[in-house]
Amino acid sequence: MGRLVVVSNRVGPLKDTGRAGGLAVALVDALTKSGGVWYGWSGEISEEGTFGAFKTTKTRKVQMVQLDMTQADYDLFYAGYANRTLWPVLHYRLDLAVFDRRFEQGYRHVNERFATRLRPLLEADDMVWVHDYHFLTFASQMRAMEVNNPLAFFLHIPFPAPEILAALPNAGSIVRSMMAYDLLGFQTARDADNFRRFAVEELGADELGEGRLRMAGRETVARCYPIGIDAEAFSKFAMTPDARRNMARLEKLLGGRQQIIGVDRIDYSKGLPERFRAFERLLEDYPENRGQVSLMQIAPPSRAELDAYIEIRRELDELTGHVNGRFADLDWTPIRFLTRSFPRRALAGIYRASRVCLVTPLRDGMNLVAKEYIAAQRAEDPGVLVLSRFAGAAEGMKEAIVVNPHSAEDVALGLQTAITMPLEERRDRWQILFDRLCKEDAVAWSDAIMADLRQVKR
Known part of the structure; x- marks a missing residue:
């Protein structure tokens, strides 16, 4: 050869x-x-x-x-x-x-x-x-x-x-x-x-x-x-010092509350404005989540010289301010919007500390964040993946909560389903997904x- x-x-x-x-x-x-x-x-x-x-x-x-x-x-x-x-x-x-x-x-x-x-x-x-x-x-x-x-x-x-x-x-x-x-x-x-x-x-x-x-x-x-992805290797990232440090910081910050995590480049294909509006709809339609569930969006910039990306960054800043201004309390911020990148080991810890991962591109070839999130979870208490039907990953991850990213109501319902999902069901869904990721690596x-x-x- x-x-x-x-x-x-x-x-x-x-x-x-x-x-x-x-x-x-x-x-x-x-x-x-x-x-x-x-x-x-x-x-x-x-x-x-x-x-x-x-x-x-x-x-x-x-x-x-x-x-x-x-x-x-x-x-x-x-x-x-x-x-x-x-x-x-x-x-x-x-x-x-x-x-x-x-x-x-x-x-x-x-x-x-x-x-x-x-x-x-x-x-x-x-x-x-x-x-x-x-x-x-x-x-x-x-x-x-x-x-x-x-x-x-x-x-x-x-x-x-x-x-x-x-x-x-x-x-x-x-x-x-x-x-x-x-x-x-x-x-x-x-x-x-x-x-x-x-x-x-x-x-x-x-x-x-x-x-x-x-x-x-x-x-x-x-x-x-x-x-x-190399699912087994990424699962080990979640036990590294970087991952543990980030988990500890987040768990202290959350104080027993739940976190939804999103990790995407700033790009119009990723559906980030639609995601922020869907999170707002979650707080509107399911008010019991106010003060209890937050969204952390990690979104490093890309192709920042193009007009379409400048506009989407402006829109995301405005939506963050709007949602936080409407719902924030003294000790709770609904959306945390971070425009920086993190090493993969640090991300593994952030994934593990998050009850839900929200992956809602309007169109995506595959989306490896969805797979990395599953790989990073604890087998005994895993989180839930909410995934756009228009992500390529949806073809092989039917056990996720699959949603239409163009519908704020559908995404909000998917988030509520994930947040309230019983432990046994979370374990069952996660195990099937993780076993498949290890096989199809x-x-x-x-x-x-x-x-x-x-x-x-x-």
Whole structure:
């Protein structure tokens, strides 16, 4: 078996610093099994950009190779097409998408440049695994350079229904480029089905069964591979000194009251304003929770330079002030809104101290917070997950309280159900979820994709 070459927008870290996300942990495990290369953007802007020297770091089995971008590349590819065009379209927010052909040209240019620079690094038996919406056209560039290595792709965010994607200018060309991959992985069955529907209905591809498509004499497999976490390792985080310290602080602060926890980047796809309004509705419709239940929302900023994110931050500040002004008492604050990040070990303690986790995106590829919360719970006294039906995680977490995030009444009812759930029912739901997380973990996810890629290329 040859090396694994991973391509992603950002690279690393190779060691778990306590802040690495589930994706990084899974990819490091896959890379160290076979040895390989992790290739992507350095995060730096320079005049040379993709024409400059590689920045490399090497361990015994894994080499990290990174390239800079120019300011123009960053503006058009990353801030432009990736985040102003693809991100809103793929999250069903056509009203926020900016359609500018310069963005698309910049996006294709960066994909071509990254493919061109990777080509000389490849060995004949390497397998290449490309990640996320930044590199939709990458495989077509590789094939144009006569690269015949197995090429897999995984989309970490949703893939919308054909009726939505069709609004993207040149959507057919983008999807046709994706068909240059041998294997396309999606978070949910719905996402994989949406891709196959577009390929068949819009491009005339033939559906062959078991996720296989044929177009222009070439076969591509498009299947669902729900990403997991290392549940057993994350459960141990909840017993680390950092976790215990945070638990103790929260338990002292709460003084026997209950806490609902939310952890999300500030992003319009996460449904944070809707969440705050649903919590307000909980206090309105179920007044016994006043003075007894609070919401802690941890929300580090992201893409803060974009107008849509500036507006949502302003709205969240206003909603926090409104709810707190209406319901707060001398010794109780309804909403605590923290715009900072926490290491994963600290989060494990915060999760464990919280009776309910509220995960209510309007649209999400998977949402690993839902899985981390379950992993962090005490088996003898676990909390309850309230989960949006539009999170990819909902397909495999039916034992959560599944709600419609667009309905404040439905979310409030879900919260009340979670808050008042008897201990035996909480234990039963948690045990099923935790056992499934341990079985369908991050290693099983990456192993399944790699096994299918080898099978496809036989």
